[in-house]
Amino acid sequence: MTPNIIGLAFIVLGVFIVLGKWVRVFTPLLQRLYLPSSIIAGLLALLVGPEVLGRIVSLFSSDDFFLTQGLISENILAVWSTLPGLFINIVFASLFLGKTLPSLKNVWIIGGPQVAMGQMVSWGQYVVGLLLVIFILTPFFGVNPLAGALIEISFVGGHGTAAGLSGTFEELGFSEGVDLAIGLATIGILTGVIVGIILINWGARKGHAKQIGAKSGISTEENNGIIEFENRESAGRITTRPESIETFSLHLAYVGIAIGIGAILLEGLILLEAWTWGPLTDTYLMIYLPLFPLAMVGGIIVQAISDRFDKFKVIDRSMIDRIGGFSLDFLIVSALGTVSLAVIGDNLVPFLLLAVTGVIWNVFAFLFLAPKMIPSYWFERGIGDFGQATGITATGLLLIRIADPDSKTPALQGFGYKQILFEPLVGGGLFTAASLPLIFQFGPVAILILAIVVTIFWLIFGLLYFGRK
Incomplete structure (x- = not known):
C-alpha cells in the first residue's frame, strides 16, 4: 500500500465526515x-461503496x-479496514x-449503585447471549459459539x-463476527435512543421522572450540533508555549506513551503465559488479547505518574477529549464503510435474535431491577445505565440530560464515577476483550456459568446493599 493511497484514504474519510455533518444539520x-x-x-460511505451501490450497478x-465497486476503490477500503484496530487504541488510551x-x-x-447496576446488566448480556447461542x-x-459475546461487545462496547x-x-476463525458486531452496535445506538426516549415519556407520565418540567433538555441549536458563534470556546487549553512545543503534539505524544506502556x-502477559500456565494447561489466552484495554491501563499509569510528578499539570483533559473524539469519529466511519x-x-x-434479546434484557433490567437496586432517583440514574448498556x-449521557436537564439529581456525577470501576473490566475493558478467547478455549457453557455467577453476585449485592438504603 503506497503512502499516496493511505493519504487519499484519509482525505476521502474527511469528505464523508463533512457530508455526514451537513446531512445531519439539514435533516430534522x-x-x-x-x-x-x-x-x-x-x-x-456504505451506501456508495461496493456493498450497496456497487451491487446495484453490477445487476x-x-x-x-x-x-461496479461503487464510488470507493478497493485500495481505499483496504486502508479503512485497518484503521479501527489502530484508532481504538487511541480512544482507550x-x-x-x-x-x-x-x-x-x-x-x-x-x-456505587450505578456500578452494581451496570455490571449486572453487562454480565447479564453475556448470560442471555450465551443461552441464545x-x-x-x-x-x-x-x-x-463466539456469537454469545456479541451483545455485550456491540451494545456496551459500541x-x-x-x-x-x-x-x-479473525484469529479465532469467526471473521464474520466483526460485521455482525458493527451491525449490532448500530442497532444498539438507534434502539438505545428511541427506546430510551419512549421510557422517559413513560416515566414522566407515571411520575417516575420527576425532573422533567417545562424546560426542554435539548434545545434546537443543540439538536443540529452547531454551537452559536457567541458561545464558542477554545477546543482545549494551551498548556505549553508554541515556541517550546505545540500543545496538541505533546498531548498526542502522551497518548502514544500510554499505548506503548x-x-x-x-x-x-504473553511471555508470562508462555512461561507459566500456558505449557502446563495447554491454554493460551493472551495471544488473542487485543491491545486497547491495556492501552487504557497505560493511560491510567501515565496519569498517575503525572499527578505525582508533574507540578505544571501540562495534560489538559479537553485537549485529550479532542484527540479521543477525532479518533472515534474516524474509527466509526471506516468501520461502517x-x-x-x-x-x-x-x-x-441470528442477527435479529441477538439484537431483540439484548434490548429486551436491558429494558427488563431498567424497569424491574433498577428501582430495587438504586436507592434514590432510580429513574434518572437507571436511564443512563440503560443508554450505555444499549x-x-x-x-x-444524552438520556440523563433529557431526564434531568438541570442536573438536580446525582445521576450525572454517579454516571461519571461509575466509569472508573466499570470500563476497566466490561464495556470494552479487559473481560470484553478476553471474552472471545475465553469462549474459544473453555467453551460457551463454562463462560455461561461464570457469567451467571457474576450476574447473580451483582444483582444480590445491589438488592441487599444499595437497595436497602
Whole structure:
C-alpha cells in the first residue's frame, strides 16, 4: 500500500465526515434520533461503496463497468479496514488521561449503585447471549459459539470495541463476527435512543421522572450540533508555549506513551503465559488479547505518574477529549464503510435474535431491577445505565440530560464515577476483550456459568446493599 493511497484514504474519510455533518444539520429526523454525524457519514460511505451501490450497478452492467465497486476503490477500503484496530487504541488510551482520579471511597459512595447496576446488566448480556447461542443459534443455525459475546461487545462496547476486536475475530476463525458486531452496535445506538426516549415519556407520565418540567433538555441549536458563534470556546487549553512545543503534539505524544506502556504490558502477559500456565494447561489466552484495554491501563499509569510528578499539570483533559473524539469519529466511519452486508444477510435471523434479546434484557433490567437496586432517583440514574448498556456512553449521557436537564439529581456525577470501576473490566475493558478467547478455549457453557455467577453476585449485592438504603 503506497503512502499516496493511505493519504487519499484519509482525505476521502474527511469528505464523508463533512457530508455526514451537513446531512445531519439539514435533516430534522436524524436530529431527533440524535444520531452522531460519524454514524451518518459511515452509512453514506456504505451506501456508495461496493456493498450497496456497487451491487446495484453490477445487476445492470458488465463486471468491468467503473461503478461496479461503487464510488470507493478497493485500495481505499483496504486502508479503512485497518484503521479501527489502530484508532481504538487511541480512544482507550485517552479515557483517563487528564482526569484527576478521585478516591475510590468517593467513587463508591456516589457511583456505587450505578456500578452494581451496570455490571449486572453487562454480565447479564453475556448470560442471555450465551443461552441464545447454546440452545438456538448454534444447534439450529450453525452459528459460531463466539456469537454469545456479541451483545455485550456491540451494545456496551459500541462500534469502537466491535471494530477493534476485528483481529481477534479473525484469529479465532469467526471473521464474520466483526460485521455482525458493527451491525449490532448500530442497532444498539438507534434502539438505545428511541427506546430510551419512549421510557422517559413513560416515566414522566407515571411520575417516575420527576425532573422533567417545562424546560426542554435539548434545545434546537443543540439538536443540529452547531454551537452559536457567541458561545464558542477554545477546543482545549494551551498548556505549553508554541515556541517550546505545540500543545496538541505533546498531548498526542502522551497518548502514544500510554499505548506503548499498554503494548509492553501485553507482551509481558504473553511471555508470562508462555512461561507459566500456558505449557502446563495447554491454554493460551493472551495471544488473542487485543491491545486497547491495556492501552487504557497505560493511560491510567501515565496519569498517575503525572499527578505525582508533574507540578505544571501540562495534560489538559479537553485537549485529550479532542484527540479521543477525532479518533472515534474516524474509527466509526471506516468501520461502517467496510461492513459486509452480505455477511449480515447470510446471518439475518441470528442477527435479529441477538439484537431483540439484548434490548429486551436491558429494558427488563431498567424497569424491574433498577428501582430495587438504586436507592434514590432510580429513574434518572437507571436511564443512563440503560443508554450505555444499549448504545454507548454518549447515549447514556444524552438520556440523563433529557431526564434531568438541570442536573438536580446525582445521576450525572454517579454516571461519571461509575466509569472508573466499570470500563476497566466490561464495556470494552479487559473481560470484553478476553471474552472471545475465553469462549474459544473453555467453551460457551463454562463462560455461561461464570457469567451467571457474576450476574447473580451483582444483582444480590445491589438488592441487599444499595437497595436497602
